[in-house]
Amino acid sequence: MRGQTTLRLFLAIVVLLLGLGAATVAFAQSGSVHVVRPGDTLSGIGRSYGVSPAMIASANGIANPDRIFVGQKLVIPTSEPGAGTVHVVAHHMVGRGETLYSIARRYGVTLQQLAAYNNIADPNRILVGQMLRIPPPVNVTPIPTIVTPAPTVTPLPMPTPAGCQCEAIVIQEPTQRMTVTSPVTVVGLGSGFEQTVVVAVLDGSGGQIGLAPATVVGEYGQQGTFTATVPFEVPANSQLGRIQVWSESPRDGAIEHLNSVTVMIQGLDLDALLADLADAVVARDYAALIDVMGDPFQLSHYRSEGVSLAPAQVIERLQEDYLGPGAPYLDFSVNARDLLGDRVSFGPDIVHVVYSPRWGQNAADDAFLLIGDVAGRARWVGMLYVPEALIDYR
Numbered sequence: 001m002r003g004q005t006t007l008r009l010f011l012a013i014v015v016l017l018l019g020l021g022a023a024t025v026a027f028a029q030s031g032s033v034h035v036v037r038p039g040d041t042l043s044g045i046g047r048s049y050g051v052s053p054a055m056i057a058s059a060n061g062i063a064n065p066d067r068i069f070v071g072q073k074l075v076i077p078t079s080e081p082g083a084g085t086v087h088v089v090a091h092h093m094v095g096r097g098e099t100l101y102s103i104a105r106r107y108g109v110t111l112q113q114l115a116a117y118n119n120i121a122d123p124n125r126i127l128v129g130q131m132l133r134i135p136p137p138v139n140v141t142p143i144p145t146i147v148t149p150a151p152t153v154t155p156l157p158m159p160t161p162a163g164c165q166c167e168a169i170v171i172q173e174p175t176q177r178m179t180v181t182s183p184v185t186v187v188g189l190g191s192g193f194e195q196t197v198v199v200a201v202l203d204g205s206g207g208q209i210g211l212a213p214a215t216v217v218g219e220y221g222q223q224g225t226f227t228a229t230v231p232f233e234v235p236a237n238s239q240l241g242r243i244q245v246w247s248e249s250p251r252d253g254a255i256e257h258l259n260s261v262t263v264m265i266q267g268l269d270l271d272a273l274l275a276d277l278a279d280a281v282v283a284r285d286y287a288a289l290i291d292v293m294g295d296p297f298q299l300s301h302y303r304s305e306g307v308s309l310a311p312a313q314v315i316e317r318l319q320e321d322y323l324g325p326g327a328p329y330l331d332f333s334v335n336a337r338d339l340l341g342d343r344v345s346f347g348p349d350i351v352h353v354v355y356s357p358r359w360g361q362n363a364a365d366d367a368f369l370l371i372g373d374v375a376g377r378a379r380w381v382g383m384l385y386v387p388e389a390l391i392d393y394r
Helices: 002-022 044-049 051-057 100-107 111-117 270-283 286-292 313-322 336-343
Strands: 032-035 072-077 090-093 131-134 170-173 186-192 198-202 210-213 224-230 239-248 255-265 291-302 306-309 350-359 365-375 377-386
Touching: 002 210, 032 044, 044 072, 044 090, 051 072, 100 111, 111 131, 131 239, 170 255, 186 198, 186 239, 186 291, 198 224, 270 286, 270 365, 270 377, 286 291, 286 313, 286 377, 291 313, 291 365, 306 313, 336 350, 350 377
Parallel strands: 291 377
Antiparallel strands: 032 072, 090 131, 170 186, 186 224, 198 210, 198 239, 210 224, 239 255, 291 306, 350 365, 365 377
């Protein structure tokens, strides 16, 4: 009986050892890296790789899961199916006075391992506030042991260097979803090669509509202040866009550090102007027409010189000669510039041309309504009137 009891105890210990060995925590020998694209969220990235957003945030030292940036490289932690083994990646934020060699010694890895793990070509060039991934020690083999349950370990906060904003580039102005007009002033903190960062304005489709360099003011190679005034091409309509700021690598010009903020880009509000103009023309609402006019207004006849008039003078001409008993309307199905071809050229201040038929006493004349940019807003700034006898384009 005593022999059977001893055998059962031995088998129980073996089973316990095997169970604990399967749950041992190990270092990741390799991992996926995801480069953040426009529209990415931590939740969406997590779903793509089959891991939770919290694991990705923890593995990359992200305090706010809602704050990631286009171009940011994220390490994706993984787990071995069925093995219960979690791959953990340690991180270290570079402090003032630290070198890659001192950090490597601190974590028990070689300088070459640490540089290769972070794709650092020059081990002598690291930045205060830079986040480093720490590679696992070589030849670490987890040994199953019988242990008592350990208390939950709360990671210590990473050291914050004096004056560090915890990001290589910080955008202070404009703030999130602020409405901006051209030119936009961008203020922040950053560091970059030859004390320079680049500031860009992107429209709602991600297209670049403005670009300017900015000089970093401060100790060379350290984080300092920058201010940039960036003119940009005003879009036809207001839309969400982005302000991006980045530093470039001295080796190949590639982006090293990037930050961005979502803003509302004030457009010309062209669609609203065209809707108001179309309603006013059809209704012959002269007060509404004055409201959408630019001052001065250019009134021209086809094949003739134009005159510059005040809006009130234009309204008198419209009442006496042009609108008449016809039934004019704005035909948005016709590309007015293509219809005219090279017969007429418009200046760069004309942002849009609208074809409008059925003008005049017999409703047989045409008009081309010219829309311009007046102080950042779309306005009706001119009209090219074409009597029936001169129409040669249709």
